[in-house]
Amino acid sequence: xxxxxxxxxxxxxxxxxxxxxxxxxxxxxxxxxxxxxxxxxxxxxxxxxxxxxxxxxxxxxxxxxxxxxxxxxxxxxxxxxxxxxxxxxxxxxxxxxxxxxxxxxxxxxxxxxxxxxxxxxxxxxxxxxxxxxxxxxxxxxxxxxxxxxxxxxxxxxxxxxxxxxxxxxxxxxxxxxxxxxxxxxxxxxxxxxxxxxxxxxxxxxxxxxxxxxxxxxxxxxxxxxxxxxxxxxxxxxxxxxxxxxxxxxxxxxxxxxxxxxxxxxxxxxxxxxxxxxxxxxxxxxxxxxxxxxxxxxxxxxxxxxxxxxxxxxxxxxxxxxxxxxxxxxxxxxxxxxxxxxxxxxxxxxxxxxxxxxxxxxxxxxxxxxxxxxxxxxxxxxxx
Amino acid sequence: xxxxxxxxxxxxxxxxxxxxxxxxxxxxxxxxxxxxxxxxxxxxxxxxxxxxxxxxxxxxxxxxxxxxxxxxxxxxxxxxxxxxxxxxxxxxxxxxxxxxxxxxxxxxxxxxxxxxxxxxxxxxxxxxxxxxxxxxxxxxxxxxxxxxxxxxxxxxxxxxxxxxxxxxxxxxxxxxxxxxxxxxxxxxxxxxxxxxxxxxxxxxxxxxxxxxxxxxxxxxxxxxxxxxxxxxxxxxxxxxxxxxxxxxxxxxxxxxxxxxxxxxxxxxxxxxxxxxxxxxxxxxxxxxxxxxxxxxxxxxxxxxxxxxxxxxxxxxxxxxxxxxxxxxxxxxxxxxxxxxxxxxxxxxxxxxxxxxxxxxxxxxxxxxxxxxxxxxxxxxxxx
Numbered sequence: 001x002x003x004x005x006x007x008x009x010x011x012x013x014x015x016x017x018x019x020x021x022x023x024x025x026x027x028x029x030x031x032x033x034x035x036x037x038x039x040x041x042x043x044x045x046x047x048x049x050x051x052x053x054x055x056x057x058x059x060x061x062x063x064x065x066x067x068x069x070x071x072x073x074x075x076x077x078x079x080x081x082x083x084x085x086x087x088x089x090x091x092x093x094x095x096x097x098x099x100x101x102x103x104x105x106x107x108x109x110x111x112x113x114x115x116x117x118x119x120x121x122x123x124x125x126x127x128x129x130x131x132x133x134x135x136x137x138x139x140x141x142x143x144x145x146x147x148x149x150x151x152x153x154x155x156x157x158x159x160x161x162x163x164x165x166x167x168x169x170x171x172x173x174x175x176x177x178x179x180x181x182x183x184x185x186x187x188x189x190x191x192x193x194x195x196x197x198x199x200x201x202x203x204x205x206x207x208x209x210x211x212x213x214x215x216x217x218x219x220x221x222x223x224x225x226x227x228x229x230x231x232x233x234x235x236x237x238x239x240x241x242x243x244x245x246x247x248x249x250x251x252x253x254x255x256x257x258x259x260x261x262x263x264x265x266x267x268x269x270x271x272x273x274x275x276x277x278x279x280x281x282x283x284x285x286x287x288x289x290x291x292x293x294x295x296x297x298x299x300x301x302x303x304x305x306x307x308x309x310x311x312x313x314x315x316x317x318x319x320x321x322x323x324x325x326x327x328x329x330x331x332x333x334x335x336x337x338x339x340x341x342x343x344x345x346x347x348x349x350x351x352x353x354x355x356x357x358x359x360x361x362x363x364x365x366x367x368x369x370x371x372x373x374x375x376x377x378x379x380x381x382x383x
Numbered sequence: 384x385x386x387x388x389x390x391x392x393x394x395x396x397x398x399x400x401x402x403x404x405x406x407x408x409x410x411x412x413x414x415x416x417x418x419x420x421x422x423x424x425x426x427x428x429x430x431x432x433x434x435x436x437x438x439x440x441x442x443x444x445x446x447x448x449x450x451x452x453x454x455x456x457x458x459x460x461x462x463x464x465x466x467x468x469x470x471x472x473x474x475x476x477x478x479x480x481x482x483x484x485x486x487x488x489x490x491x492x493x494x495x496x497x498x499x500x501x502x503x504x505x506x507x508x509x510x511x512x513x514x515x516x517x518x519x520x521x522x523x524x525x526x527x528x529x530x531x532x533x534x535x536x537x538x539x540x541x542x543x544x545x546x547x548x549x550x551x552x553x554x555x556x557x558x559x560x561x562x563x564x565x566x567x568x569x570x571x572x573x574x575x576x577x578x579x580x581x582x583x584x585x586x587x588x589x590x591x592x593x594x595x596x597x598x599x600x601x602x603x604x605x606x607x608x609x610x611x612x613x614x615x616x617x618x619x620x621x622x623x624x625x626x627x628x629x630x631x632x633x634x635x636x637x638x639x640x641x642x643x644x645x646x647x648x649x650x651x652x653x654x655x656x657x658x659x660x661x662x663x664x665x666x667x668x669x670x671x672x673x674x675x676x677x678x679x680x681x682x683x684x685x686x687x688x689x690x691x692x693x694x695x696x697x698x699x700x701x702x703x704x705x706x707x708x709x710x711x712x713x714x715x716x717x718x719x720x721x722x723x724x725x726x727x728x729x730x731x732x733x734x735x736x737x738x739x740x741x742x743x744x745x746x747x748x749x750x751x752x753x754x755x756x757x758x759x760x761x762x763x764x765x766x
Binding site: 239 | 384404406433434435436437439440441442443444445446447449450454455456457458459460461462463464465471475478479481482483484504505507508509510511512513516619620621622623624625629638641751752755756
C-alpha cells in the first residue's frame, strides 16, 4: 500500500469565536495548513463536520468551503461520524491518496457550535434518536452511566476522574490554541456544578467553535519537501452499536478496543511502542475507559494510573499533551483533525513546551457519540 | 487503476412511507442489494444522506445503519453533498476499492423527508445560508431564476419545460418503485399551481422518503459471480460556487459541464457513445440545462430537442427512463444511488418495460443544490 504523509497543519484558536463564521474558521485553518506544507496545489478535499445543518443551518459545506478557499472545481466531500467526523475526514483523504486518484489532499474539520443553536439537542442526534434521545438522554447522561458502571465494577473514584481534567488543563496551559488555558485542581473539579451525576461541569469538555486542517500527500513527495513530516502507519475506522443499552458491558467502549487491535496489528506495533497519544476525552470518564481499551493499562486500572502520573507529560506515556478536548476545547468536527495535528507536531519536534522528548510514534484516537464509532491513526515521524 | 463493478442493487419504493423509519428503509434497500449480489460479506459501507439531522434529528447514521443491518464493526461513513450525496457515496466506495483497503463495499443513500420536519427549510440549507437562504430564497426560487434566464437567452418556453415532466411521467409509469406512476399532459403541468414563476407544482420533483443501495466489488471478483454486471468506467466529483449570483451565466450549470468533460476524457468516450442517461431533474429546467452541459445538444437547443422526442424511450438518447426525480420521487440522499441502479439495470438488460435495446454504456448525473456540486458516473455493461 502506498505510504501517505502529513506535510502541513493549521488550526484556529478553539473557543467562543463570535466574530468568525463556519467558513471563516475553516478557511483560516486550511490556509495555514497549505502555507505550512509549502505545496502550491490541492487536488481534493474532505471536511469533517458533525452537524452544520443543526448548528448553523448550512449543509452542502464541501463546495461552499472549497469555493471560499478559492478552490471551487476540485472534488470535495463532507463526511460525518458525529464527534469522529474529523478523524474520518483524514481517513478518507488517506484512502484517496492510496487509490492514486489524487496526490495532494486537504482534510479539514470544522464546527460552529456557538451561534444560537440548541447545542445539547444537536449533540444528542449522535445518540440513537429513537431509543435514547427520544427518552431524554443527553450526552452527559450517557457518559455518566458509563462512569457509574466503571465506578461500580472497578472502584473508580470521582477524584480519579477529576485528575484527568487536572492533567489535561496542566497540559493545555502551554497550548496557544486552547480554549481554557487555566490550571485546575481536583477540588475545583469536585465542587463544580453537577451536570449528570457523577460528572460535574469540570468533567465535561466545553462547547467550542474552531477548525483544523492538514495537508496529506505521498511519502515520496513529502520526502522531497526537505523538512520533518509524519507518515500514517495505519488508519482504522470501526463501528459499534450506537445505543449504550445494546452493549454487553456499559463500562467499556468496544469500538475503541477493536480499532486499537486492528491498528496495532496493521502497523505491527504494541502499545509500549507509542511515545505520545491523543485520546477523545469528551468527558473525564472517556479518557479512563479509552486508556484501558488501548491496552495502556489493565481493565479497571486507569484511575490509579492517572493519579500516579503515568499519562502526564514526563510520565511513561503522555496522553493529551494538547490539553485534550477538556482544556483545548471540542468543536466536534474539528477535534479529530486537531488530535492528528498535535501528534504531527510532536513527531516533527515542534510542540514547544508540550514537547515529548524523542517522540517517534504517536496515536490519535477519535470517537463518535458514546463509542458508536472510533477512528484511530498511528503516525510515525520522519525527517 | 483497478476496475470496479456494481454487482447488486436494491431499492425501496419511493413515496410517503409513513410506516417506515430511516433505518427501516435503508435496511430494506441494503438487504435487497446484498441478496442481488449473491455475496456473503460486506467489508465497508458508505451512506449518502443530505440532512438526517434536520429531517429526523439523527446524525451518526453510519454506525446506526451498519448496526441495524447486522454489520456493527465494519468501517462505515456518512457522506453529504446535498442532493448529490448518493452519487458521492458510490464514488467513495469506488475509491476505497481502488485503494485496496476493501474488496466488497456497500454504497447506500437514504432520506426520510416526510416525518414532520420543515422540508423547504431543510432543503434550503443546500444553498448558501448567508447569501441566499438568509434572504428568503428557496430551491424552487433558485431554479426559477435559472429557468427565467434560460427563457430570456434562448427563447425556451413553459411548454418545453412541461414536456420534460410529461416524458418522465410516461417513463415512470413502468417503474414499480416510482412515487407517481401517473400520466401527465402539457396542459396539466401548465395549469398546476404556481410555485415560483415560471415553475408550477408539476415542474417540481416531489418530497419523498426512500432508500437505495448498491454493492460494489472488483471487476475481477464480479466476473466470477457468473451473471451480468456493470463496471464503473469513470467516477467524477466536481464542485462550483454554490451561490447562483457568483456564476457568470445563471442559465448554465458549470459544475455539470466540467464534470462531463472530465468523465468523457477519463473514459475515452463522446456523448454520442452513451446509450442511456439518468439526469438530475429536480425541476424540469434542470433537465434541460443538464442536457446542454452534457453535450447532448447545443446550448439553448434542449427545449426543442425534448419536444422532438430525442430523449424519450425509443428516441436518439433516452433520458430518465426510471421516471427521473420528477415521477420516481426524490428522497435526496437516495437519488444518486437510485440513478446508478437504473443505469445498472439497463446495462444488465433487466429494466423490463423501460429497457433501452442493446444498452451498453450509460451515465448517471447527480447534482447538489443549484449546481454547487456534481457527481457523474459512466457505467459499462459486461456479461
